[in-house]
Amino acid sequence: MAGFSSMDNFINAATTLNQRWRADWNKNFPPTTTGVQGQWDCLARGAGNPPADALFNTGTALVFQPVYDNTTNGTSIWHGGAVNPAYKSIINASAFTAAATVAPCVLVLVDILGFYRVTATTTTTAQATTNTQMAFATVTCGTTNILTTASTGTNYAINLFPYTRVQFTTTGTLPTGLSTSTDYFVIKLTDSTISVGSSYANAVAGTAVSITSGTGSGTHTLNTLLPRYTSGAGVQSFWWATNATPLGAGTPNCSHSNYTNSKQTSGQVTPTVLPVGKTACENGAIVYSGTAAGKYGPFMPLAAGDSGTAQINGIQISTTWTSGEFSVAMCVPLLTLPITTLGVASERDLINQIPSMPRVYDGAALYWLIYNGQNTPTNSAMVGHLDFAWN
Numbered sequence: 001m002a003g004f005s006s007m008d009n010f011i012n013a014a015t016t017l018n019q020r021w022r023a024d025w026n027k028n029f030p031p032t033t034t035g036v037q038g039q040w041d042c043l044a045r046g047a048g049n050p051p052a053d054a055l056f057n058t059g060t061a062l063v064f065q066p067v068y069d070n071t072t073n074g075t076s077i078w079h080g081g082a083v084n085p086a087y088k089s090i091i092n093a094s095a096f097t098a099a100a101t102v103a104p105c106v107l108v109l110v111d112i113l114g115f116y117r118v119t120a121t122t123t124t125t126a127q128a129t130t131n132t133q134m135a136f137a138t139v140t141c142g143t144t145n146i147l148t149t150a151s152t153g154t155n156y157a158i159n160l161f162p163y164t165r166v167q168f169t170t171t172g173t174l175p176t177g178l179s180t181s182t183d184y185f186v187i188k189l190t191d192s193t194i195s196v197g198s199s200y201a202n203a204v205a206g207t208a209v210s211i212t213s214g215t216g217s218g219t220h221t222l223n224t225l226l227p228r229y230t231s232g233a234g235v236q237s238f239w240w241a242t243n244a245t246p247l248g249a250g251t252p253n254c255s256h257s258n259y260t261n262s263k264q265t266s267g268q269v270t271p272t273v274l275p276v277g278k279t280a281c282e283n284g285a286i287v288y289s290g291t292a293a294g295k296y297g298p299f300m301p302l303a304a305g306d307s308g309t310a311q312i313n314g315i316q317i318s319t320t321w322t323s324g325e326f327s328v329a330m331c332v333p334l335l336t337l338p339i340t341t342l343g344v345a346s347e348r349d350l351i352n353q354i355p356s357m358p359r360v361y362d363g364a365a366l367y368w369l370i371y372n373g374q375n376t377p378t379n380s381a382m383v384g385h386l387d388f389a390w391n
Contacts, residue, residue, distance in 0.1 A: 002191075003087040004357070004391050013391040014091075020390075021080030025049055026383040027368060029102075030284030032244060035376035038291030040298040042240045042329075043368040044112075045284040047379070050075040056327040057242040059117055063130040064311065064330075066114040066227040068363040076112070076365040079388050084156045085191060088390035089350070089357035095337050095384035096345040102380045103342045104373035108298065109386075110331040111364045113226050113235065116312060118328060121247060121321040126257035126314040133167055133223035136160070136230070141175040141215055145195050145208045149222060156362045161231035162188040163203050164224055165264045165310065166196070172218020177211035184209065185264065186231075200264045225311050228361045229332050232262035232310030236299035237330050238369070239275075239287045247281040248322030254288050256300065257316040262308030271301050277317065286369070287326055298369050299333075334358040334366075339382070360388060 004010040013019040028046040035041050044053040054073040059065045069076055079088065095107055116129050137149040137157040149157035164186040168178055178184075184196035185203035195211075197203030224230045239254055241247050253274035260266040275288030275296045289297030302309065315328060335358055339346045350357055360366070366386075370376070 002085050002391060004089070009391065010351070010389065014389045019086070021388045023077055023079060023386045023388070025077050025385065026381060029370070029376050029378060029380040030282070031378050032246070032284065033282035034378060035285070035372040036290065037372055037375050038289070039372050040286040040289035041284045041370050041372065042286065043284070043370055044075070045242070048381070050077060056115055056329070057117060057325060061117050061119045062127055062315070064114050064116055064132070064225060066134065067112050067365040068227060069365050071365065074365055076367055077386065079360050079364060079366060079386070082156065082362040083390045084151065084158050084362050086390040088360045088388055090335060090360060090386055091351050091357060091389050092387035093335055093337055093348045093350060093384065094345050095339055095382055096343065097339060097380065097382045098343045099377065099380035099382070100342070101374045102376050102382065103339050105339050105376070106371040106373070107337040107339065107382070108369045109334045109337070110367055110369060111228065111334060111360070112329050112331045112367055113228055114330050116315065116328040117325065118315055119325045121317070121324060121326070124252070124317060124319060126316040128314055129312055131225050131311045131313070133225050135221045136224040137222045139168070139220045139222050141211055142213060144213050145211050146189065147194050147196070147211070149192050149194060152221065158191045159228045159230060159361050160186060160188060160194065161229060161233055162186055163200055163264065164230040167223050168220060169223060170216065170218050170220045173216045174220055175211050175214050175216040177209055226330070227363055232260070232308040234332050235262070235308045235310070235330055236333065237309055237312065237328055238298050238300060239326050239328050241281045241283055241285050241287060241324060242327040243325045244283050245324045246283070247277070247287065247324035247326060249279050250277065250319050250321045251279050252277045252317035252319040252321065255316050256312050257314035259312045260310040261302070261306040262310055264310060266313060268303045268306060271303060274318070275300065277321065281324070297371070334360070
């Protein structure tokens, strides 16, 4: 299996084989309004390197839009591109700022998998989303009950998580035992071979659908919703204002009226105590964050027992915002980096800490979230680097 097996193996990969990448980044705080102490913001909207995104307030409203490192106008932090079948990890990170009053603050690096654009901010009933599965990998059947996957386009079969809900399409006829427009659940055997169960419970139990070794005809495609972390395991979400026009007066409760968890159970809802939106919420701000009663941050709370979000089916605000729009991002947090003192670098050794070496999947779209320890002035600069290595 790919990955680092020892420190010697890591040193060889990073030095002799030069399988490493350094990403120097600098990001400004979003330019619209000072960040309030205790509030979370997304730095995607800030200028710098990479530049401000022009993605998260585009596209059809309420339709899930996947995001990759090469998505047009996404401007995520570059991590060296695809290395499949090798495994890429973050090995070091640093950040510092000399901008007055920024420190102390906390940075969280996230991989944004995709987002839903929400433009109807005066609608107080649940707004249903559209979740259309996309081509993830081509599959062939050469052994009874076993399918072999191969990457297609910008998607990589190595990223397929156990128990992912999938469907199959074909240009011809599927192997006997499989049907189109039918949900199946992945039983992962290796990075390139799977079986499928007819239910989540069957997949967990390893009970596979009977598939004959006949290849069928045409090209067969396995389809998923999420481009990475495909089962939703560990996937979080956050709502953030994504328009230069602030979200107008109003402090609605914000909730997912229906989401599917990583056990592929739909009908889950945000817990009874709901996050409260910020009035006149400015570009870049996570709308329900802060220090007042009822505030959360940065991620939307999940129902008791849930450990991830496979898809969001309904989005609801309890009262109106009078202007602006927001985006609901689905992401996975990778590392946390506190900046305690102005002008002093904060560093993280991600080789020796436990858990260590957070994995970065091919196609990952990396962005910083920031917790404002003080009121953060607009365009305040933060600078740092990320080191990656793979094997």
